[in-house]
Amino acid sequence: MKKNIYVAYTGGTIGMHPSDKGYVCVPGFLSQTLSKMPEFHRPEMPQFTIHEYDQLIDSSDMSPNDWQQIAEDIRANYDQYDGFIILHGTDTMAYTASALSFMLEDLSKPVIVTGSQIPLAELRSDGQVNLLNALYLAANYPIAEVSLFFNNQLFRGNRSRKIHADGFDAFASPNFPPLIEAGINIELRQGKLSQPSNKPLHVRSVTPQPIGVITLYPGISAEVVRNTLQQPVKALILLSYGVGNAPQNKALLDELAYARDNGIVVLNCTQCLKGKVNMAGYATGNALAQVGVVSGSDMTLEAALAKLHYLLSQDLSVDEIKNALKQNLRGEVTE
Ligand SMILES: NC(=O)C[C@H](N)C(=O)O
Numbered sequence: 001m002k003k004n005i006y007v008a009y010t011g012g013t014i015g016m017h018p019s020d021k022g023y024v025c026v027p028g029f030l031s032q033t034l035s036k037m038p039e040f041h042r043p044e045m046p047q048f049t050i051h052e053y054d055q056l057i058d059s060s061d062m063s064p065n066d067w068q069q070i071a072e073d074i075r076a077n078y079d080q081y082d083g084f085i086i087l088h089g090t091d092t093m094a095y096t097a098s099a100l101s102f103m104l105e106d107l108s109k110p111v112i113v114t115g116s117q118i119p120l121a122e123l124r125s126d127g128q129v130n131l132l133n134a135l136y137l138a139a140n141y142p143i144a145e146v147s148l149f150f151n152n153q154l155f156r157g158n159r160s161r162k163i164h165a166d167g168f169d170a171f172a173s174p175n176f177p178p179l180i181e182a183g184i185n186i187e188l189r190q191g192k193l194s195q196p197s198n199k200p201l202h203v204r205s206v207t208p209q210p211i212g213v214i215t216l217y218p219g220i221s222a223e224v225v226r227n228t229l230q231q232p233v234k235a236l237i238l239l240s241y242g243v244g245n246a247p248q249n250k251a252l253l254d255e256l257a258y259a260r261d262n263g264i265v266v267l268n269c270t271q272c273l274k275g276k277v278n279m280a281g282y283a284t285g286n287a288l289a290q291v292g293v294v295s296g297s298d299m300t301l302e303a304a305l306a307k308l309h310y311l312l313s314q315d316l317s318v319d320e321i322k323n324a325l326k327q328n329l330r331g332e333v334t335e
Contacts, residue, residue: 003046003139006081007131008073010066011056012089014116014127023119025056030087033121039132046082046139059089059096059115064208064309067099074104074111075203083110083138087131090115090162090170093148097157098306101146101330103204106197110143113157114150117168126151126168133182141188144196145331147179154180156192158303158332163273174274175298175334194331209312211305215239215271222251229255235265235308235321237301238288244268244277244295245284253291260292263318267325269296269304276334294322296333303332 009015015030016023031050034040040048051073057066074084088096097113104111114134116127134149146157150171159176163169181187212228214220216239228236236259240246246253259266268277268288276298279285289295296304307329311321328335 003082004080005046005048005083005085005135005138006074006077007048007050007085007087007135008070009050009052009056009087010059010062010070010089011053012059012087012093012115013118014087014114014120014131015052015056016119017121025058027052027056030120037128039128040135044136045132046135048085048135049081057089059092062089062092062096064099064206067096067103068206070096071100071103071203071206074100075201078109078201081109083143084112085131085134085138086111086113088113088115090117090150094157094160094162094171094300094302095306097146097148097160098300098303098332099206099309101156101158101332102306102310103206104146105202105204106199107146107194107201108144108196108198110138110141111146112138112143112154113146113148117166117170137180137182137186141180141186142196143179143193145194152182153178154182156331158306158330159300161273161300161302175276175300176331204310204314206309206313209309210234211308211312212236213239213301213305216241216246220247220252222249222255225252225255226258229259229264233264234312235267237267237269237296237304237308238293239271239301240268240277240285240288242270242272243275243281243285244270244279244288245282246288248284248287253287256288256293257291265308265318265321265325266293267296267304267308268293269299269301294325296325299333307332
């Protein structure tokens, strides 16, 4: 029996067409392009159905409401298909992959997010390799989690980041090894793939949440932090230096203490690409811990933001949210 894969096209370069304003999404164009590519219809390939969304978007326009639409779409088709491919723009792909990982609880089937840097219809497109491999992996490998396939590597979705604006190696997973490497052989990282759940899929809803993100820089003033902490902000991600350090500026630390006293969660993630936060390493990091800042450990910004959206959308107290942020919910953080 051939496997049956559901392909949702949300938008993004893979199905785009040039226009006088640059690339744009054109309804029907992706399906039309694919129908003319015989390799997708070879006997070794699974069966697949393409569902193009009514509003195809550049992924810069993605919002938590769109994450919800994708999650609902997977839920509605979960029993009829063996795996799911989400075709998505690369710009915010790592955010969507992270968000879906939290929203899709108890997955037992593969959900692979992919796209391309050059449209599928163009010469030298990377879309052919990305989509072909994603379909093949979804049909033949036991991937029971949300992952991201790009440039012959399958990454855990909530560990991935876009690291190259115009290269084919656009994604990396700086703090976690790739789940699968697709070379001459397809190599699985033993013990790294999540185990399939034996419970039914549970889709957790996410509603858009007011979350601030501040990158620390030399000379940052307390006013910048104060302005970001204005109502209705519920959480702040602080992209700190190195292992989680910040200037020992009293006015700035007072703003963070204000956040703590007013139920605003402050999460400390490093602005470094690799490694993790350790607020016990230096006095400058310890000062943050003293004012109630929570360690984001080795979570990516994308995973941290998606996790906060997810947690703030559930019925949880501030303390419960702070606790859950430190826990490994979907493989997003190293314990
Ligand atoms: N390569 C791409 O898909 C980039 C595009 N701007 C998008 O994110 O939709």
